[in-house]
Amino acid sequence: MRPVRTSVVTAAAAVAALTAVTGCADKSDAKADGAAGSIKVTATDSSCELSKNDFPAGHVKFDIENKGSKVTEVYLLFPDDRIVAERENIGPGLKQQLTAEVKAGSYEIACKPGMKGDGIRQKVTVTGGTAAKRNPALDTAVAEYRKYAQEQADETLPKVKVFTDAVRAGDLEAAKKAFAPSRLGWERTEPVAESFGDIDPKTDTREDGLEKGQKWTGWHRLEKSLWADGKIGQDEKDLATELDKDLADWQKRVGTAEITPTSMANGAKELLDEVATGKITGEEDRYSHTDLSDFKGNVEGAQKAYELLKPVAAKNDAALTTELDKQFGGLNTLLDKYRTDKTSYDFTSYDKVSEGDRKQLSDAVNALAEPLSKLAAAVTK
Amino acid sequence: MSDTTEATEPARSPSRRALLGWGGAGLALGAAAAGGTVAVVKGGGSDAVPAAESGAAVPFHGAHQAGIATAVQDRLHFAAFDVTTKDRAALVQLLKDWTAAAAAMAEGKTVGEGAYGGLAEAPPDDTGEALGLKPSRLTLTFGVGPSLFAKDRFGLESKRPEALVDIEQFPGDNLDPARSGGDLCVQACADDPQVAVHAIRNLARIGMGKVAIRWSQLGFGKTSSTTPDAQTPRNMMGFKDGTRNVDGTDTKALDEHVWVGAKDGSDWMTGGSYLVARRIRMHIETWDRTSLQEQEDVFGRDKGEGAPVGKAKERDEPFLKAMKPTAHVRLAHPDSNDGARILRRGYSFTDGTDGLGRLDAGLFFLAYQRDVRKGFLPIQRALARQDALNEYIQHVGSAIFAVPPGVRDKGDWWGRGLFG
Numbered sequence: 001m002r003p004v005r006t007s008v009v010t011a012a013a014a015v016a017a018l019t020a021v022t023g024c025a026d027k028s029d030a031k032a033d034g035a036a037g038s039i040k041v042t043a044t045d046s047s048c049e050l051s052k053n054d055f056p057a058g059h060v061k062f063d064i065e066n067k068g069s070k071v072t073e074v075y076l077l078f079p080d081d082r083i084v085a086e087r088e089n090i091g092p093g094l095k096q097q098l099t100a101e102v103k104a105g106s107y108e109i110a111c112k113p114g115m116k117g118d119g120i121r122q123k124v125t126v127t128g129g130t131a132a133k134r135n136p137a138l139d140t141a142v143a144e145y146r147k148y149a150q151e152q153a154d155e156t157l158p159k160v161k162v163f164t165d166a167v168r169a170g171d172l173e174a175a176k177k178a179f180a181p182s183r184l185g186w187e188r189t190e191p192v193a194e195s196f197g198d199i200d201p202k203t204d205t206r207e208d209g210l211e212k213g214q215k216w217t218g219w220h221r222l223e224k225s226l227w228a229d230g231k232i233g234q235d236e237k238d239l240a241t242e243l244d245k246d247l248a249d250w251q252k253r254v255g256t257a258e259i260t261p262t263s264m265a266n267g268a269k270e271l272l273d274e275v276a277t278g279k280i281t282g283e284e285d286r287y288s289h290t291d292l293s294d295f296k297g298n299v300e301g302a303q304k305a306y307e308l309l310k311p312v313a314a315k316n317d318a319a320l321t322t323e324l325d326k327q328f329g330g331l332n333t334l335l336d337k338y339r340t341d342k343t344s345y346d347f348t349s350y351d352k353v354s355e356g357d358r359k360q361l362s363d364a365v366n367a368l369a370e371p372l373s374k375l376a377a378a379v380t381k
Numbered sequence: 382m383s384d385t386t387e388a389t390e391p392a393r394s395p396s397r398r399a400l401l402g403w404g405g406a407g408l409a410l411g412a413a414a415a416g417g418t419v420a421v422v423k424g425g426g427s428d429a430v431p432a433a434e435s436g437a438a439v440p441f442h443g444a445h446q447a448g449i450a451t452a453v454q455d456r457l458h459f460a461a462f463d464v465t466t467k468d469r470a471a472l473v474q475l476l477k478d479w480t481a482a483a484a485a486m487a488e489g490k491t492v493g494e495g496a497y498g499g500l501a502e503a504p505p506d507d508t509g510e511a512l513g514l515k516p517s518r519l520t521l522t523f524g525v526g527p528s529l530f531a532k533d534r535f536g537l538e539s540k541r542p543e544a545l546v547d548i549e550q551f552p553g554d555n556l557d558p559a560r561s562g563g564d565l566c567v568q569a570c571a572d573d574p575q576v577a578v579h580a581i582r583n584l585a586r587i588g589m590g591k592v593a594i595r596w597s598q599l600g601f602g603k604t605s606s607t608t609p610d611a612q613t614p615r616n617m618m619g620f621k622d623g624t625r626n627v628d629g630t631d632t633k634a635l636d637e638h639v640w641v642g643a644k645d646g647s648d649w650m651t652g653g654s655y656l657v658a659r660r661i662r663m664h665i666e667t668w669d670r671t672s673l674q675e676q677e678d679v680f681g682r683d684k685g686e687g688a689p690v691g692k693a694k695e696r697d698e699p700f701l702k703a704m705k706p707t708a709h710v711r712l713a714h715p716d717s718n719d720g721a722r723i724l725r726r727g728y729s730f731t732d733g734t735d736g737l738g739r740l741d742a743g744l745f746f747l748a749y750q751r752d753v754r755k756g757f758l759p760i761q762r763a764l765a766r767q768d769a770l771n772e773y774i775q776h777v778g779s780a781i782f783a784v785p786p787g788v789r790d791k792g793d794w795w796g797r798g799l800f801g
Contacts, residue, residue, distance in 0.1 A: 367590035
């Protein structure tokens with residue numbers, strides 16, 4: 001899908017007060033009125049030491065030194081794991097600077113030796129100015145969802161490689177088989193993926209979604225070759241490699257997505273919107289007819305976001321979560337009718353789904369999406 | 382379409398009905414005689430203004446549902462719903478929610494907390510396209526289809542009225558299941574199409590998860606009126622339609638032919654009515670190539686004045702034997718059907734053109750009656766068998782609904798007699 005919106009919706013009320021301007025080394029000459037000198041970050045392969053753990057709000061400068069043997073990176077993170085500022089590719093023995101405009105609140109510093117995993121963490125406190133009120137339960141939900149989005153990307157890349165390897169090998173049947181599974185993780189977290197406006201047009205655009213002069217690349221371009229044309233040429237092999245590259249970019253940037261409780265809730269609704277407008281009509285996977293696999297991915301992603309927000313939403317609007325539990329259950333039960341094995345994503349080909357059955361699926365999507373549109377209000381109350 | 386309401390008595394003088402009480406709402410509604418303009422008058426007749434201009438509100442509460450004997454508005458959005466929930470309590474709650482929303486919209490108010498000003502992170506309760514528009518005489522009329530009474534659904538089997546029959550397939554019908562039937566229906570009529578569409582859209586939205594729209598139909602250009610003093614409207618074939626429909630102020634005729642009586646069985650339907658809805662597609666292009674003589678023979682009236690064969694004026698008493706045996710008016714006339722009369726409030730429709738470039742147009746027929754077995758069925762059996770009009774029309778959708786009595790007050794709700 002081409003993104004309709006350019007970024008995931010931001011909960012203005014909850015986050016505006018915390019929004020920090022991500023800075024870079026070239027900003028180091030900016031006014032440093034808030035911070036009393038810079039903060040030293042000493043990173044090794046197994047430690048991440050700070051010269052101080054609390055400092056005043058304002059323009060903050062970190063002097064980073066990598067004393068370890070691995071390339072590292074340093075992040076300043078919100079409590080929900082959203083990135084305030086980051087410095088990547090700090091080689092062994094190198095010094096770098098990281099600057100940021102930071103408002104009062106709780107944060108974490110993470111050093112990532114080898115640039116992998118959650119990193120070595122330190123809590124830091126920024127004082128002064130107006131501190132925004134935070135709901136720890138919502139911070140947890142956002143952090144968990146961020147982790148989920150990253151996991152989905154991490155798990156997707158190897159599955160995409162199975163698909164693209166088959167394309168590069170010219171193995172038509174193997175490529176067809178690997179097509180739908182390669183999309184699942186993307187479909188589950190689509191609103192996050194779409195928040196990077198430049199990736200989605202390269203990976204998930206349909207032919208009719210192309211702008212004038214835009215080169216058609218990505219999954220659906222390959223889908224057409226495999227199913228409609230029934231052949232793999234050099235162009236397709238090159239496109240497969242391009243898809244690998246674009247999705248690696250997605251995997252790398254997923255952690256930087258702007259995610260808030262509201263964007264999670266509305267992202268869940270948007271996943272259902274994807275189903276309602278693209279999958280129900282059979283437009284999404286018009287050559288392969290694997291729409292129901294994407295459909296299931298969208299529903300799973302929406303359900304994940306919902307489940308994470310549910311503890312807060314249930315307190316504010318119990319009737320809503322009762323209804324959502326019921327409607328998620330109803331839609332999942334209905335989808336199960338279209339697969340013989342409930343652990344597999346091998347669904348009935350969508351061109352074999354009758355008009356009447358499509359109407360039933362559409363009704364079930366509406367039944368879920370309408371109350372889901374009220375989730376954001378229930379978590380921001 | 383079926384000219385079934387030819388009264389045997391001459392049309393009464395306009396002056397008689399300027400100030401008659403109408404329906405059960407206790408509100409005086411009347412048809413202003415001057416220029417045949419329909420008018421709505423609250424509490425008296427001295428300051429009557431044309432209804433379309435007044436944008437007035439029709440009272441929602443009353444002994445009968447508004448939208449039946451109410452002066453026919455200019456526009457229609459009719460929707461049939463499937464009930465998707467199996468939970469009786471959820472359905473009852475929906476009917477209460479629907480009733481509250483309908484009462485608000487009939488007054489020209491928004492649904493729930495309105496269309497703006499609420500939480501920025503959530504969609505508004507009301508969709509907003511009727512903001513700033515007048516009530517436009519919006520009426521919302523609710524009905525229940527036979528399928529809701531099916532065994533193992535909501536325990537309503539024993540409450541199904543005998544008069545709520547399953548309509549048979551008539552010769553020549555080409556019924557599309559996707560345009561037929563429905564567990565529930567809501568008829569929205571208003572003078573402004575946006576007001577009618579807004580009403581159905583918001584009810585459908587409130588109903589999601591409990592009900593789903595099965596089919597719906599937009600209508601324009603009423604094809605019959607319940608205000609005989611007004612100019613008789615024309616259907617898509619260019620003929621006046623509804624010259625002698627049941628008059629919405631004629632309480633005697635309404636009691637006899639439209640409202641379900643206390644002794645008719647099914648107590649919960651007393652004061653209600655039975656509605657038959659038919660989507661009648663017209664073969665417009667072949668009709669337009671038909672000679673004037675044949676067109677007039679088909680109906681049994683002339684095209685300009687609307688006078689019956691051999692007569693000079695529209696409201697002259699028809700002499701049926703002067704018409705061809707297959708003439709539409711002759712076959713549909715009460716005299717040919719043991720006095721059967723129905724109250725029609727159908728609308729013309731056109732849904733653009735079909736894939737062959739033919740106008741997808743016709744009549745969305747809506748008829749209310751006390752008992753379908755004595756109203757629509759005998760008339761339609763006669764028409765389906767012999768009507769010369771059949772060459773130019775085809776029935777493509779069909780549904781029947783039991784329309785309960787009016788919502789009496791704020792504590793009452795659509796279907797309370799059935800579910801309560």
